[in-house]
Every structure is written in structure tokens, then in C-alpha cells.
Amino acid sequence: MNTYRKMIADKVIKRSDVGQQIRLQDIHVKPGFNKRAHTAAYEAAQVELVEYLAGGGTVPALEVYPRDEGGVWLVEGHRRHDAFTRLAAAGQPVEWILITPFNGNDAERVARIATSNSQLQLAPIERAAVYAQLRAFNWSVEDIAKRVGKTAEHVRSLLQLCDADTDVQELVKAGEVSATVAVQHVRKHGERAGEVLEQKLTQAKAEGKAKVTGSADAPDFAKALQHPALAGMPGLDKLTPQALAELWAKLPAGLPKGALFVGAVALAQDETH
Incomplete structure (x- = not known):
């Protein structure tokens, strides 16, 4: 020894x-x-x-x-x-x-990563990995929060990010989606969070933005296209969520969400003919 x-x-x-x-x-x-x-x-x-x-x-x-x-x-x-x-x-x-x-023991050594005074802070996805490792040591959310000096909600959110599918994590790593926005979408859309975020990223880029922000409130186009009210609409089978996201950005602001979506569908139909 x-x-x-x-x-x-x-x-x-x-x-x-x-x-x-x-x-x-x-x-x-x-x-x-x-x-x-x-x-x-x-x-x-x-x-x-x-x-x-x-x-x-x-x-x-x-x-x-x-x-x-x-x-x-x-x-x-x-x-x-x-x-x-x-x-x-x-x-x-x-x-x-x-x-x-x-x-300290092995778990406390891992926790030390998150409490380091280094001037270069851990990125959210890196911090999430630390919390996940502490969870593997059977630390509760409250235990982790107390040890790293953060709130329980902060720890809970980053653990959800760590558990999110790879497509969501890659968007966060690339800086195209913030950790907060990613977690909001995971909570709302579950396994479809990555797909929805990709749609919103397409919309954001069409508007000249580099990333999805909290204000990006485009609808879930993939889900909306399955709405019974659109059944039988001419050209609907030619539409894709990505195409609708791009067209969404061309519509004037200030309209009700329903009117905006109908407008996006109409524009899409025009471009598919």
C-alpha cells in the first residue's frame, strides 16, 4: 500500500x-x-x-x-x-x-470536481456528468446539492439533461441550445425533445439566429401535422416538420398561434405545388 x-x-x-x-x-x-x-x-x-x-x-x-x-x-x-x-x-x-x-472517499473526490475554484467553469453538460456519477454512488439530489453548494432544482435539472437522449445533449454541447431550454423540452416532450428542438433550431436559423432561446415558441410541427382538423388537406402528405419550421419564420409576428400555423401550412402548400 x-x-x-x-x-x-x-x-x-x-x-x-x-x-x-x-x-x-x-x-x-x-x-x-x-x-x-x-x-x-x-x-x-x-x-x-x-x-x-x-x-x-x-x-x-x-x-x-x-x-x-x-x-x-x-x-x-x-x-x-x-x-x-x-x-x-x-x-x-x-x-x-x-x-x-x-x-475523502471516491464519491467525495468526484464531488470535488464540481466545487473546484478553477476560473474556467464546467459547462452544464460536464457538470451534469459529475452529478450523474455522484448519483451512481447513491447520493440523493439533496446530498449532491448540499455538497456542491447548489439548489436541489439545479441538480435535478442537470440530472435530467444527463439522462436526455444523445441528440439533445449534442445540441447543448454545440451551443445551439442552452441547458435550461433543453431541460424544459425534455420535461415537456420526453423522447421527442431532440426532434422538437431541431425544428426550433431550423426556425431560429431562418430568422438569422445562431441558437434556440427561451423565447423560441414555434409549435410542435410533427405533432400538429397529425391533427384531425388537417385530415384530407391537399398536399399535406408532402409537408415536413422542417419545411414548416422554415416557413414559420417568414410569417408576420403578432398573429395568434393558430393563425400562424395555418399560415405556415398555406405557404408550404404553395411551395410544394
């Missing part, structure tokens, strides 16, 4: 005036532990952090715990570790890294 005491005795960890230090090569990242995605925003933040460290900047100690095979596992400080690794790869004299012991 590997312990801090053993690593100090073996000189794997050294004590200094600023605290305990360990060589960069002895810090290990457990596969799948860190939920942060390497997005464009992450990369931009890392470039800044690397430049800051290269200029002599200092950062807090990495939180770690003993690794049975030797060295330590990283709990908190993945961005800092990545920055140190990049500096070392660039030939900078990076060797001894300041560390501090993390005290």
Missing part, C-alpha cells in the same frame, strides 16, 4: 518551505475521472494559463491522493497539470509540483 509517509521516506515527495512537492512525472490522471471536454474555450484558457506560468506566475497546489502503483492520483487541478505538462514538453524546467493531500 502506498502512503504519503512512504513517499516522503522514499523521497518521492519532498518537503519545502512552500509545502509538499512531487515530480510532474509522478502525478497521474485517472482515465475518465475529469469530466471537462477539451473545447475551443478550454484551449484558449489553457494558452493563457501556460503563458502565465511561463512568465513566473504561481498557482495553488494540486490536490492528490496516493496511487497504489506509485506516485499520486490527481483529484483537483487538471488544468494546472495540463499546463505544467505542456511547459515541460516545450523544454521548460518544470519538475517539482506543489501538492496537497486530498482527504
Whole structure:
């Protein structure tokens, strides 16, 4: 069994005036532990952090715990570790890294990801993955909320996002739908949330917008096309939800929802003839 005491005795960890230090090569990242995605925003933040460290900047100690095979596992400080690794790869004299012991069990190590003071906040989909892992440890919504300093409703919403179908999650990852709007649609439409959101995204783009917002209130076209009142309407079989979403954006604002939908159907019929 590997312990801090053993690593100090073996000189794997050294004590200094600023605290305990360990060589960069002895810090290990457990596969799948860190939920942060390497997005464009992450990369931009890392470039800044690397430049800051290269200029002599200092950062807090990495939180770690003993690794049975030797060295330590990283709990908190993945961005800092990545920055140190990049500096070392660039030939900078990076060797001894300041560390501090993390005290807690496996579930508390996961929770630490969500309470990190890193300046680059976790994206909602990343935070949702952390909450889902804590749920797998049989933590209740209330337990998670208390541990990460959030409301129970916040935790409940992100767990619903984590449980949503892949098409919904991909829209959120792409920044085309906010987490809040996605969860609202999951609650209202269930498994059809992704389809409805795609329709609304089509409408939003037709209006020159880049994403679906809370104000995007187009009807559920796929469901509306099945309404008995439209049975037998000429050309109805040629219409698609996506086509109606695009035409919806061409109609004047301020009309009642029913009139707007009828207008969209009429325009669609004109374009299919």
C-alpha cells in the first residue's frame, strides 16, 4: 500500500518551505475521472494559463491522493497539470509540483470536481456528468446539492439533461441550445425533445439566429401535422416538420398561434405545388 509517509521516506515527495512537492512525472490522471471536454474555450484558457506560468506566475497546489502503483492520483487541478505538462514538453524546467493531500472517499473526490475554484467553469453538460456519477454512488439530489453548494432544482435539472437522449445533449454541447431550454423540452416532450428542438433550431436559423432561446415558441410541427382538423388537406402528405419550421419564420409576428400555423401550412402548400 502506498502512503504519503512512504513517499516522503522514499523521497518521492519532498518537503519545502512552500509545502509538499512531487515530480510532474509522478502525478497521474485517472482515465475518465475529469469530466471537462477539451473545447475551443478550454484551449484558449489553457494558452493563457501556460503563458502565465511561463512568465513566473504561481498557482495553488494540486490536490492528490496516493496511487497504489506509485506516485499520486490527481483529484483537483487538471488544468494546472495540463499546463505544467505542456511547459515541460516545450523544454521548460518544470519538475517539482506543489501538492496537497486530498482527504475523502471516491464519491467525495468526484464531488470535488464540481466545487473546484478553477476560473474556467464546467459547462452544464460536464457538470451534469459529475452529478450523474455522484448519483451512481447513491447520493440523493439533496446530498449532491448540499455538497456542491447548489439548489436541489439545479441538480435535478442537470440530472435530467444527463439522462436526455444523445441528440439533445449534442445540441447543448454545440451551443445551439442552452441547458435550461433543453431541460424544459425534455420535461415537456420526453423522447421527442431532440426532434422538437431541431425544428426550433431550423426556425431560429431562418430568422438569422445562431441558437434556440427561451423565447423560441414555434409549435410542435410533427405533432400538429397529425391533427384531425388537417385530415384530407391537399398536399399535406408532402409537408415536413422542417419545411414548416422554415416557413414559420417568414410569417408576420403578432398573429395568434393558430393563425400562424395555418399560415405556415398555406405557404408550404404553395411551395410544394
